[in-house]
Amino acid sequence: MNNIKKELNMASKETRQDSIGRFISYFCITIIGVLVISIIYFITSRGLTMFFANHVKLSDFLLKTTWNPGTLDSHGKPEVGALPMIVTSFSVTILSAILATPFAIAVALFMTEYADKRGAKLLQSVIELLVGIPSVIYGYIGLSVVVPMIRHIYGGTGFGILAGTIVLFVMILPTITSLTVDSLRAVPQHYRQVSLSLGATKWQTIYKLILRVGTPGILTAIIFGMARAFGEALAVQMVIGNAAIMPKNLVSVASTLTSQLTTGIGNTVLGTFANNALWSLALVLLIMSLLFNTLVRIVGNKGAVKNERKNKQ
Amino acid sequence: MSKIITSENVSVYYGKQRAINNINLDFNVHNITALIGPSGSGKSTYLRCLNRMNDLINNVTVSGSIKLNGKDIFSPQMDIVNLRKTVGMVFQQPIPFPFSIYENVAYGLRLNGIKEKKILDVRIEKALRQSALWEEVKDSLHDNGFSLSGGQQQRLCIARVLAVEPEVVLLDEPTSALDPISSAQIEDTLVSLKNEFTFIIVTHNMQQASRISDWTAFFLDGKLEEYSATKKLFLNPDKEKTSDYLNGKFG
Numbered sequence: 290m291n292n293i294k295k296e297l298n299m300a301s302k303e304t305r306q307d308s309i310g311r312f313i314s315y316f317c318i319t320i321i322g323v324l325v326i327s328i329i330y331f332i333t334s335r336g337l338t339m340f341f342a343n344h345v346k347l348s349d350f351l352l353k354t355t356w357n358p359g360t361l362d363s364h365g366k367p368e369v370g371a372l373p374m375i376v377t378s379f380s381v382t383i384l385s386a387i388l389a390t391p392f393a394i395a396v397a398l399f400m401t402e403y404a405d406k407r408g409a410k411l412l413q414s415v416i417e418l419l420v421g422i423p424s425v426i427y428g429y430i431g432l433s434v435v436v437p438m439i440r441h442i443y444g445g446t447g448f449g450i451l452a453g454t455i456v457l458f459v460m461i462l463p464t465i466t467s468l469t470v471d472s473l474r475a476v477p478q479h480y481r482q483v484s485l486s487l488g489a490t491k492w493q494t495i496y497k498l499i500l501r502v503g504t505p506g507i508l509t510a511i512i513f514g515m516a517r518a519f520g521e522a523l524a525v526q527m528v529i530g531n532a533a534i535m536p537k538n539l540v541s542v543a544s545t546l547t548s549q550l551t552t553g554i555g556n557t558v559l560g561t562f563a564n565n566a567l568w569s570l571a572l573v574l575l576i577m578s579l580l581f582n583t584l585v586r587i588v589g590n591k592g593a594v595k596n597e598r599k600n601k602q
Numbered sequence: 603m604s605k606i607i608t609s610e611n612v613s614v615y616y617g618k619q620r621a622i623n624n625i626n627l628d629f630n631v632h633n634i635t636a637l638i639g640p641s642g643s644g645k646s647t648y649l650r651c652l653n654r655m656n657d658l659i660n661n662v663t664v665s666g667s668i669k670l671n672g673k674d675i676f677s678p679q680m681d682i683v684n685l686r687k688t689v690g691m692v693f694q695q696p697i698p699f700p701f702s703i704y705e706n707v708a709y710g711l712r713l714n715g716i717k718e719k720k721i722l723d724v725r726i727e728k729a730l731r732q733s734a735l736w737e738e739v740k741d742s743l744h745d746n747g748f749s750l751s752g753g754q755q756q757r758l759c760i761a762r763v764l765a766v767e768p769e770v771v772l773l774d775e776p777t778s779a780l781d782p783i784s785s786a787q788i789e790d791t792l793v794s795l796k797n798e799f800t801f802i803i804v805t806h807n808m809q810q811a812s813r814i815s816d817w818t819a820f821f822l823d824g825k826l827e828e829y830s831a832t833k834k835l836f837l838n839p840d841k842e843k844t845s846d847y848l849n850g851k852f853g
Contacts, residue, residue, distance in 0.1 A: 479697045483759075486655060487710040487766060488687035497712065502700055 329575065336572025339565040345369055350569060356533035356549070358566035369566045371546075373535040375573065378545040380450050380536065381525065382518040385457035386465075390511055393465035394500070401473040402495060413470075419463035428527035431456035436528055443540045448530030451539040456524050461514035468513055472506020473499060508588045516581035520574065522547035546570050606631040606770060606800050607652060612666035614647050614656065621647045622824040624666070629770070629817075634792060634801040636811035636832065639821030640853030645804045648821070649772050652802065653689040654682055670770075687714075690768035694775045696755035698747030698762075703730075703739050706747045706758055710766035729765035732798075733757040734791045753784020757791065764799070773803040777810065789814050808848060812836045820844050 300308075339345050345367065353370025355362070362368050396416075400409045435455050440447030476499050484494040500507070530542025531552050544552070550570055557564040607629040614621045622644035629635050637645040647656070654675060656662045668675050675685055687710075698706050707726045716722060726743075730736040735757040739750070747758055756776060763771055773792075777785035785807075792801050793814050805811050811818050812832060819829040820839075828835060828844045839845045847853050 477697075479693070479695070480699060482655070482658065483693065483697050483699075484709070485658065486653065486686055486691040486693075487713065487762065488683050489710075489713050490683055493713055497709070498699065 332568065332571050332575050335565070335568035336575075337569075339369065339562070339569045343367070343562055343565060351375070354535045356544075358563040367562060367566070369569070371570060371573065373533055374544055374546045374549050374570065377450060377453075377529070377536055377543040378519060378547070378577075380539075381453040381457055381529075381545060382515050384450070384454040385461055385518050386511055386515045388454065388458045389462045389465055389514060393462055393469050393510070393514075394507065396462075396466045397469035397473055398495060398499075400470050402491070402499070413467075416463040416467050419459075420467070424460065424521060424524040425527075427456055427460050428524035431524060431528040439540055445540050446530060446542060447540070448528060448542045449538075449540045450529070450536055450543055452528040453525045453543075453545070454539075456528055457518045457521060460521060460524060461518050464517050465510045465514040468510030469503070469507050472503045472510065475506065476502045505588055505591050509585050512581055512584050512588065516578060516585075519577055519581065520547060522551045526551050546574050550574070604631050605629060607668065607670055607802075609651075609668040610666055612648065612651060612664065612668060614644070614651060615663045615665075616659075617661050620824060622821075625826045627819055627826055627829060629800060629802060631769075631800050632796055632798075633816040634796055634803060634814050635817040635819065636815035637802065637804045637819050637821060638806075638808060638811050638847075639827075640847070641806075643821040644824040645819075645821040646774055649774055649802065649804050652770070652772055653686050653691055655691065657682070687766050688768055689770045689772060690763035690766060692756070692760055692763055692771065692773045692776045695779055696752055696759050698750070698755050698758050701747060702744045703747050703750070703758060704743040707761050707765050710762060714766070725765055726761075729761040730758075732764050732791070732795055733761035734787060734794075735761055751784070753780050753787060756780060756784070756788060760788070760791065764795075768799065770800045770802065773801060775804050775806060778806060785810070808836075820847065822847070 340347060340350070349366070350369055350371050352372055353368070354372050355368040355370045356373060357368040360368060396412065400412050404412065431452060435452050436447040438447070439445075439449070439452055443451075480498055480502065481494055484498045485491075489497065525545055526548035529544060529548050531544050531548055532542040533544045533549055534542070536543035550567055553563070553567050557567060605628045609625060609627050612625040612627075613623050625644075625648055627648075637649060639645050650656045651664055651668060652670075652675075656664055664676070670685065670688065673680065699709065701709075704726060707729050708722055711722055711725055716725070727736060727740075730739065735754060738754060739745075739758075742749075747755065750758060756779075760771075760776075777788050780788070789810060792803070795801075796816075803811075803815065815832045817829070818832045818835045820827045820835065820841075822843060828839060828841050830840070835844065836848060839848065
């Protein structure tokens with residue numbers, strides 16, 4: 290009798306398993322949360338040091354064009370104008386996204402609308418392979434193929450925004466393609482049938498219906514691609530030229546936020562002014578990637594609203 | 603009475619399996635013809651031959667001849683896009699596009715290159731009036747098509763087809779996903795439009811067939827078992843199997 294009473298008062302085995310499972314998942318979530326918060330806190334505090342401890346004006350940092358944290362200018366102020374890097378980062382990101390998007394959409398359309406199952410699967414694995422190639426390989430190919438080619442055609446060194454754009458184009462193409470494929474596959478098969486039954490050609494169905502319905506997903510794909518391009522360091526560093534000066538044109542040497550960081554961070558000592566300046570660049574990067582994430586959320590939510598309505602019926 | 607579609611010896615194979623077998627069936631212009639029969643009897647498969655929607659499925663072969671206004675729809679000269687504009691289709695589930703009501707109806711018109719807003723407005727109002735939806739949506743034309751109820755969505759789909767001004771409209775169990783009131787509205791719509799269009803409707807609902815159709819074809823096991831005027835078929839069928847099916851002895 291006592292035994293039964295005891296058993297009834299105790300949590301059952303299943304309940305205990307449940308609480309152990311819950312504990313493990315909350316524990317992991319907490320660790321990840323702490324990690325994210327500490328990264329953000331660390332970069333923010335380091336990144337802001339230059340403004341508070343060294344009294345650099347934010348407007349100087351964002352708008353001046355000379356980057357030379359080691360020396361002082363004629364007024365005795367440090368030269369930490371990050372505008373050239375910001376401009377270059379945005380240039381390579383936007384140009385490579387513009388270049389990659391049409392290709393990505395074309396490949397995605399081929400995979401979802403034209404290719405048979407085997408062809409689509411083959412392409413899928415090619416794309417996955419492209420995603421998996423380490424960025425140093427892309428950079429190396431850029432350095433040994435793209436840069437000499439540009440040098441041959443346009444003269445100069447061959448390093449610069451154009452070379453960076455071409456390398457990033459290849460790197461973000463698979464990202465944008467596979468996300469676009471997902472969004473086109475999510476367009477219900479019925480829509481295609483209805484469209485054809487109304488007398489649409491296949492091409493009309495694609496551009497009047499499928500692309501239109503898939504637009505939020507395609508935009509998300511492009512933003513993901515841009516986020517990847519903006520954050521890519523190594524491959525870009527190998528082909529951009531790494532001169533922190535305002536780019537004059539697409540084939541003059543330049544430097545992105547990331548390439549400046551990877552080049553400089555090993556050559557400065559923690560706590561020095563030059564090091565603080567680099568942390569401020571990192572802060573800009575962090576803010577940008579948070580911004581890209583928010584954009585993805587907003588665009589994705591717009592698509593979700595549409596889907597919710599669809600499920601309501 | 604003139605025939606708009608005539609079909610001879612139509613058989614359909616899914617791979618090697620025969621789904622329908624030597625169907626000979628003619629359709630009168632400006633009539634409603636109902637295709638009835640148990641599930642798997644091939645009535646939907648046959649219906650989908652009439653605007654060549656079976657072409658979209660891999661591994662389907664169609665033999666025999668189907669003529670629309672005397673022209674063979676399987677001949678190489680037949681423009682399949684024009685065929686589908688002449689022979690429209692309404693599906694079992696209401697499938698509006700995730701656009702506004704206006705854009706849903708405009709879809710087929712825009713395919714034909716109609717861009718002028720005035721013409722679009724007129725044609726869209728006409729189509730929505732024909733499908734008896736106009737009064738309910740005239741103030742909310744720019745709302746999303748999914749904001750409508752199921753029955754309204756199906757009438758929107760009918761309006762979308764009618765806007766293209768087809769001669770024949772195929773309906774594949776258009777009311778099976780709807781409640782009785784919505785179904786009745788769609789039945790009324792079809793009856794009121796039969797002077798302008800020819801309707802061919804697949805239905806599981808025998809009462810619906812007897813209410814709205816002029817002719818009824820009874821399909822069984824991929825064959826056309828019996829075809830005659832609806833009144834005759836329901837009151838005095840020639841075949842015993844027809845009578846058994848109508849009385850609910852099987853199916």
